[in-house]
Amino acid sequence: MAEGAVRTLAALPIGARGRNSVGWPGMLCLIATESALFAYLLFSYFFIAVQRGPAWLPEPHPSLALAGPNTLVLLVSSVCVWWGEQGVKHGRRGQHLAGLGAGILLGLAFLVVQAFEWKAKRFGLDSSSYGSLYFTVTGFHMAHVVVGVGVLAVVFLWSVLGYFSPRHHARMTIASAYWHFVDVVWLAVFSTFYLSPYVMT
Amino acid sequence: MPGDTTSPFWLALGLAIAFAGALMHAWWLAGAGLALCAGALIVWFWPRQVRGAPQAAEPIDG
16 A cells, blocks of 8 residues: 555656746746836836926936947847747757856846946936936846846856756746846836937927 | 755845845945845755656756
């Protein structure tokens, strides 16, 4: 009897795969809560902008010289991470590591360029409500990018150690979902702070 | 089900230290707390073989 029970146990599945992993709904919940956070922050921007009008903006036409290419950098990094995920799914280790590595490097590049963008601003966190919102929202986003780069770096390490396979790569899928979320949030932040002033004025 | 681990304790301790550091404007302490959080999460999520699993040919995750 007991022997039979042990045999049955041994025949059970030995680990969740892909989106059956408990981490997947966990990541979806995290994305939902973080989306709400950014939605509230961006709502604050539009609420004040509508009330105050175009005169509220310290720079009616924000420069896109750094932010525009930086947006492209983040979009390309997302594509690289997706390509890397396809690599692990199809057992192409080189593609997996190259995509993931490129995604990490582009994420770091985004942070560096964003630091220059911050430095170029003529207003500060305590200059005005616009300044507070700008640095709070972009700061929150930068914090998410820092976390995302850290997560991708750990996943890269696990990949180098050979912990993933075409059947078991839930951590890669989960990390990839977070990185795409960070990318989509930036599109909303970029459209709000860099593109909407052109429409409002 | 996930196995036994002390990682949530270290994560909670790291968060407490990070917030205490931020409240006291001791940014080095806040940074140390966040580093402890990161370490606890990495250890917690580290892929492990399931003990007693039938000779898995590849690491298990989930």
